Amino acid sequence: MTVHIEAQLGDIAEKVLLPGDPLRAKYIAETFLEDAVCYNNVRGMLGFTGTYYGHRVSVQGTGMGMPSASIYIHELINNFGVKKLIRIGTCGAIRTDVNIRDVIVAQAACTDSGINRNTFPGIDYAPIGSFSMIQQAYHLAKSTNLTLKVGNVYSADLFYSDNDSLPKLARYGVLAVEMETAALYTLAAKFEVEALSLLTVSDHVLTGEQTSPQERQTTFNEMIQLALETATHEFTLP
Ligand SMILES: O=P(O)(O)O[C@H]1O[C@H](CO)[C@@H](O)[C@H]1O
Numbered sequence: 001m002t003v004h005i006e007a008q009l010g011d012i013a014e015k016v017l018l019p020g021d022p023l024r025a026k027y028i029a030e031t032f033l034e035d036a037v038c039y040n041n042v043r044g045m046l047g048f049t050g051t052y053y054g055h056r057v058s059v060q061g062t063g064m065g066m067p068s069a070s071i072y073i074h075e076l077i078n079n080f081g082v083k084k085l086i087r088i089g090t091c092g093a094i095r096t097d098v099n100i101r102d103v104i105v106a107q108a109a110c111t112d113s114g115i116n117r118n119t120f121p122g123i124d125y126a127p128i129g130s131f132s133m134i135q136q137a138y139h140l141a142k143s144t145n146l147t148l149k150v151g152n153v154y155s156a157d158l159f160y161s162d163n164d165s166l167p168k169l170a171r172y173g174v175l176a177v178e179m180e181t182a183a184l185y186t187l188a189a190k191f192e193v194e195a196l197s198l199l200t201v202s203d204h205v206l207t208g209e210q211t212s213p214q215e216r217q218t219t220f221n222e223m224i225q226l227a228l229e230t231a232t233h234e235f236t237l238p
């Protein structure tokens, strides 16, 4: 039991899906997991453990932004022995070659957050995803005809920001903006566990286009299934 997660040791699986929205955690538990049990309701940040085709998996809401997500990620790894973490989030596309409903695999994440600047004064640390999990997700998606975009994302501190660097980031290949991946990848490196961030494009920053609730649901389901498959299957390259 920690300050933010009221579970007992053993209540949480070694593999955890991390949506920002705790109600997305509930939806995943109810829709995709068997025998799901809620292990956390502290601050309404719901967490569940169940099985996916016989494999034990948990799903834990993280809240919005790196300070909130970092708390859950830290406690999951250090207090509950979590070894594989997969963020399943939404993001805003910032390039014309990225479309609404696309699913992005965050290979790496830039950030305007001070988290790493404070840790590495004078150095721009590059938070990167687990190569083997990126590989697994990519090959699993290919086998189900789900097209993924793999690349760099931008984890911003602010959702509403005066920062005008999005066009420049886009020019340098950054696909989309969201608010947690840089912290997830940094903590995974620090504590020597594996992490992956999958993101569904929920809106387009350049065009103002947005997904309808129904579209979000369908695309989320594809991303969630990919996350569950990636978390639970050991993958061998052909
Ligand atoms: O849908 P989630 O996972 O919350 O992710 C995105 O949505 C929130 C902003 O609306 C931020 O947390 C951002 O990263």
Ligand SMILES: O=c1cc[nH]c(=O)[nH]1
Pocket (backbone or CB within 6 Å): 090, 091, 092, 093, 159, 177, 178, 179, 202, 203, 205
């Ligand atoms: O534009 C967006 C969409 C989702 N999440 C973000 O952080 N930004």
